[in-house]
Amino acid sequence: MRSATSYSPPPIDPRAKDQHASASERSPLEASAEAIHFLNSLGKEELQMLFFSETLAMVSNTGEPQGELTIEVQSGKLKDKFDVVSHYPFVHASCRGFMDKTICGNSVRGYLSWNLRTIEQHSQEFIKFHILPMERKMSLLKEEDQLVMNRSIKEGEEVKTEVTFIPWDSTVGFISEAANLLLLRVMAWRQMVPNNARFLALDTEGKLCYSTYQALGSQTIQVDRQQAEVFIVEQTVHSDQGIPTSCQFYLLSDGHLAKRIQVGSPSYCLITKMPSLREEDEMEPHPVFKKKPLMWEEDMELYSKFLDRKLRLSHTRYLQQHPDAQALISDFLLFLLLRQPADVVTFAAEYFGPFAMHRPPSPALRSSDRRSPFRTLHTESS
Numbered sequence: 001m002r003s004a005t006s007y008s009p010p011p012i013d014p015r016a017k018d019q020h021a022s023a024s025e026r027s028p029l030e031a032s033a034e035a036i037h038f039l040n041s042l043g044k045e046e047l048q049m050l051f052f053s054e055t056l057a058m059v060s061n062t063g064e065p066q067g068e069l070t071i072e073v074q075s076g077k078l079k080d081k082f083d084v085v086s087h088y089p090f091v092h093a094s095c096r097g098f099m100d101k102t103i104c105g106n107s108v109r110g111y112l113s114w115n116l117r118t119i120e121q122h123s124q125e126f127i128k129f130h131i132l133p134m135e136r137k138m139s140l141l142k143e144e145d146q147l148v149m150n151r152s153i154k155e156g157e158e159v160k161t162e163v164t165f166i167p168w169d170s171t172v173g174f175i176s177e178a179a180n181l182l183l184l185r186v187m188a189w190r191q192m193v194p195n196n197a198r199f200l201a202l203d204t205e206g207k208l209c210y211s212t213y214q215a216l217g218s219q220t221i222q223v224d225r226q227q228a229e230v231f232i233v234e235q236t237v238h239s240d241q242g243i244p245t246s247c248q249f250y251l252l253s254d255g256h257l258a259k260r261i262q263v264g265s266p267s268y269c270l271i272t273k274m275p276s277l278r279e280e281d282e283m284e285p286h287p288v289f290k291k292k293p294l295m296w297e298e299d300m301e302l303y304s305k306f307l308d309r310k311l312r313l314s315h316t317r318y319l320q321q322h323p324d325a326q327a328l329i330s331d332f333l334l335f336l337l338l339r340q341p342a343d344v345v346t347f348a349a350e351y352f353g354p355f356a357m358h359r360p361p362s363p364a365l366r367s368s369d370r371r372s373p374f375r376t377l378h379t380e381s382s
Contacts, residue, residue: 029208031173032198039115039173042186047089047114049278050185050255051075056269058097067097067105069269071257073182078111078119088112088119091178099267103128110140110178118147118176132156138206140176147171151206164206174200175211180235185255187213188231203239210238221250223258224274230258254278 053072060066076090089112096105110121121140127133135154140147149164175183180201187193193215201211216232230250238244250259254277260269319326332351341347 028170029200029210030170031200032196034194035173035197035199038194038197039117042115044114046186046189047182048075050182050189051089052256052278054256054271054275056257056260057272058095058267058269060267066099066267067095069093069095069260071181073185076111089114089116089182091181093178093181097267099127102130108177110176112176112179112182116175116179116183117171118142118174118179121176121178123177142168145169147174149202149206162206166208170208171200173198174208176202180211184233184235184249184251184257187215187233188251188253188255191231191253193233201237203237203241204245205239205241207239207241209240212236212238216248219250221258223271226274228252228258228274252277 051074053070053074056069056071057065058067058069071091071093073089073091075087077085078088079085091108091110091112094105094107096103098104104127106123106125108121108123111119113119118140119142121138123138124136126135132155137150137152137154139150141150142148145168147166147168149166151162151164153160193213197213199211199213200208203209212235214234214236216234218229218231220227220229222228230252232248232250234246234248236244236246246263248259248261248263249257250261252258252275256271256275256277257269258271262268332348335351336344336347339347
């Protein structure tokens with residue numbers, strides 16, 4: 001992992017030379033096999049069951065309202081460099097409130113793969129001190145075979161920026177802020193935390209470190225005058241630069257966050273309205289219908305349809321074999337519609353009469369008043 005900064009680092013104390021050399025020679029951090037196996041076990045259908053939004057109230061330890069926390073997980077669209085659109089889990093969380101009567105807040109937006117690898121994430125944190133406002137921004141973006149991290153810290157008018165390149169292979173088992181929110185829902189849905197799982201995370205200084213999760217058991221709490229059982233998970237980020245930071249999450253059975261406590265913080269987040277718990281749809285077995293023999297020959301309606309179909313096929317086959325018959329009938333119908341005679345039978349007899357084998361052919365120029373053998377004497381006399 002290499003980094004480039006826009007400000008000059010402080011000079012290195014010669015006495016710390018040996019310590020710096022030993023730190024640089026350490027092998028890169030790696031997630032445990034249990035953590036990687038847990039992430040690889042995730043499925044698209046399971047994660048889609050955890051797509052919902054929720055809102056929690058921020059209150060102080062004395063019960064005073066201080067702000068609001070909103071978490072939303074949904075399906076998002078993301079284009080790659082070839083403009084191909086793909087669907088990924090999209091996590092958006094924001095928190096805004098007061099700390100010692102000072103406005104503060106943070107937000108995170110991230111696109112994740114279906115095994116919670118971070119593809120893109122943008123986060124922001126601010127505290128509006130009257131004298132020296134502070135703002136931190138960080139972005140993570142997958143580019144080719146590496147994860148690019150951009151960090152900026154603004155204190156008053158001074159801005160410090162830093163760019164870090166992390167090899168993509170080194171991010172296996174890495175859990176970003178956005179991925180952590182969805183991972184907690186998975187643990188609540190499964191009601192379990194993988195044993196001996198050691199993930200990777202970023203500390204407050206943007207350095208890779210270990211992150212562990214521990215199940216603290218179940219507890220019944222009161223939410224909106226209702227009793228609800230929650231599954232408690234504690235996450236600990238083990239920073240190499242300082243003391244570990246821990247946060248406890250009280251989760252309902254479908255992944256909703258009921259309570260969040262940052263260890264050492266003077267405030268916490270609490271759900272105020274009991275949500276409708278989602279349950280996995282149980283697939284009922286498809287009904288099996290036994291096949292019954294079809295006695296169609298004994299059914300008059302089916303047998304009649306069979307004969308009609310058989311007769312139509314016979315007629316079609318005959319006309320295909322004798323195209324002259326179809327042409328003859330078409331000519332007769334055309335002539336019939338043009339003349340529109342009152343006596344159709346006699347007209348047909350006169351039309352097909354010349355085709356009889358035992359009669360000599362009629363002259364081409366015959367009188368139109370010549371008596372027809374097919375007309376009755378009564379008709380002619382009238």
